[in-house]
Amino acid sequence: MWKKSESEPLSQSSSSDSQSTxxxxxxxxxxxxxxxxxxxxxxxIKGEISGDENLLIEGEIxxxxxFHNHNVTIGQKxxxxxxxxxxxxxxxxxxxxxxxxxxxxxIRQTGIVHGNIxxxxxxxxDGCNFKGNIDMSxxxxxxxxxxxxxxxxxxxxxx
Amino acid sequence: MKTDSExxxxxxxxxxxxxxxxxxxxxxxxxxxxxxxxxxxEFWSRFSNSIFVADLRASLPLPPLEEELEYPESEWHRxxxxxxGRYFDIILAWDLMNYIEAAALPGFINHLxxxxxxxxxxxxxxxxxxxxxxxxxVFRIIDEENLGYETSGSSLRSCPxxxxxxxxxxxxxxxxxxxxxxxxxxxEYLFYYIR
Numbered sequence: 280m281w282k283k284s285e286s287e288p289l290s291q292s293s294s295s296d297s298q299s300t301x302x303x304x305x306x307x308x309x310x311x312x313x314x315x316x317x318x319x320x321x322x323x324i325k326g327e328i329s330g331d332e333n334l335l336i337e338g339e340i341x342x343x344x345x346f347h348n349h350n351v352t353i354g355q356k357x358x359x360x361x362x363x364x365x366x367x368x369x370x371x372x373x374x375x376x377x378x379x380x381x382x383x384x385x386i387r388q389t390g391i392v393h394g395n396i397x398x399x400x401x402x403x404x405d406g407c408n409f410k411g412n413i414d415m416s417x418x419x420x421x422x423x424x425x426x427x428x429x430x431x432x433x434x435x436x437x438x
Numbered sequence: 439m440k441t442d443s444e445x446x447x448x449x450x451x452x453x454x455x456x457x458x459x460x461x462x463x464x465x466x467x468x469x470x471x472x473x474x475x476x477x478x479x480e481f482w483s484r485f486s487n488s489i490f491v492a493d494l495r496a497s498l499p500l501p502p503l504e505e506e507l508e509y510p511e512s513e514w515h516r517x518x519x520x521x522x523g524r525y526f527d528i529i530l531a532w533d534l535m536n537y538i539e540a541a542a543l544p545g546f547i548n549h550l551x552x553x554x555x556x557x558x559x560x561x562x563x564x565x566x567x568x569x570x571x572x573x574x575x576v577f578r579i580i581d582e583e584n585l586g587y588e589t590s591g592s593s594l595r596s597c598p599x600x601x602x603x604x605x606x607x608x609x610x611x612x613x614x615x616x617x618x619x620x621x622x623x624x625x626e627y628l629f630y631y632i633r
Contacts, residue, residue, distance in 0.1 A: 412521065
């Protein structure tokens with residue numbers, strides 16, 4: 280069954296790598312410089328981190344990472360035991376925890392992830408190591424908030 | 439990271455049949471026992487928003503047991519830790535059955551039973567060749583009718599050549615739905631679960 284004559288071999292970099300194109304194409308998180316903070320490889324943090332700018336983590340973090348409207352990247356040296364909330368989350372390092380990305384989740388070739396993913400778009404690059412659940416249902420899609428009381432219905436009961 | 443792997447593409451009537459069964463479904467719950475591959479996740483996302491990747495391949499070969507003759511089911515809870523109370527529509531076992539010792543297969547199937555519901559389909563393959571690759575293949579879905587077999591390295595080992603009847607008897611709770619013997623020495627199986 281392994282004879283080349285019986286089938287057509289493809290190289291790893293062939294066009295059959297559909298995850299590198301189209302809808303599931305890996306998009307670089309925005310703002311790779313400038314408005315991005317970096318937690319360096321010698322830094323170790325226990326607790327919750329939150330902020331309003333993009334974040335690159337090369338250090339060690341245990342706890343929770345909340346950057347709802349920004350991108351979070353775990354660099355190759357990053358070692359994380361935490362849930363992460365972000366817009367686009369990219370993993371190059373090692374993570375144990377759950378990932379909640381409102382736009383896109385990327386696990387790169389060197390990424391090792393044990394945990395669950397909730398994201399409308401998921402990109403798993405060849406060579407990555409992932410164990411857990413992938414939930415791509417659009418639960419987190421923002422819907423316009425309903426007015427509690429409409430202007431022409433001000434005496435309606437509010438339940 | 440492996441760099442010496444090659445991919446061979448073969449037609450897969452089992453995959454085609456599986457897709458036809460579920461073509462109108464959009465809320466399937468799927469258990470992938472093989473490793474995570476982006477192209478497979480993309481493919482299944484058409485049918486399913488929820489995919490559990492167990493990557494059993496990373497736990498093989500199973501650690502040897504010292505005294506017991508059969509692999510206890512409790513060991514499978516540790517090796518294959520699946521979410522309690524979840525019942526999958528599709529289980530993708532690929533060629534993994536060929537790499538699990540015969541004594542461990544009943545416990546494996548009993549363990550999977552806990553995560554099945556009426557009609558769950560399990561897709562697996564037997565290798566019917568004297569030899570097989572040292573490690574289980576990684577499968578890439580090319581399209582609804584074709585699978586890519588990704589082998590790592592050229593070393594081979596003897597194949598258990600599990601006989602179809604033996605496998606079918608081992609599949610406690612399952613019945614054979616489809617069976618396809620392919621020219622390259624693979625028998626594809628679709629089993630369905632009866633509660």
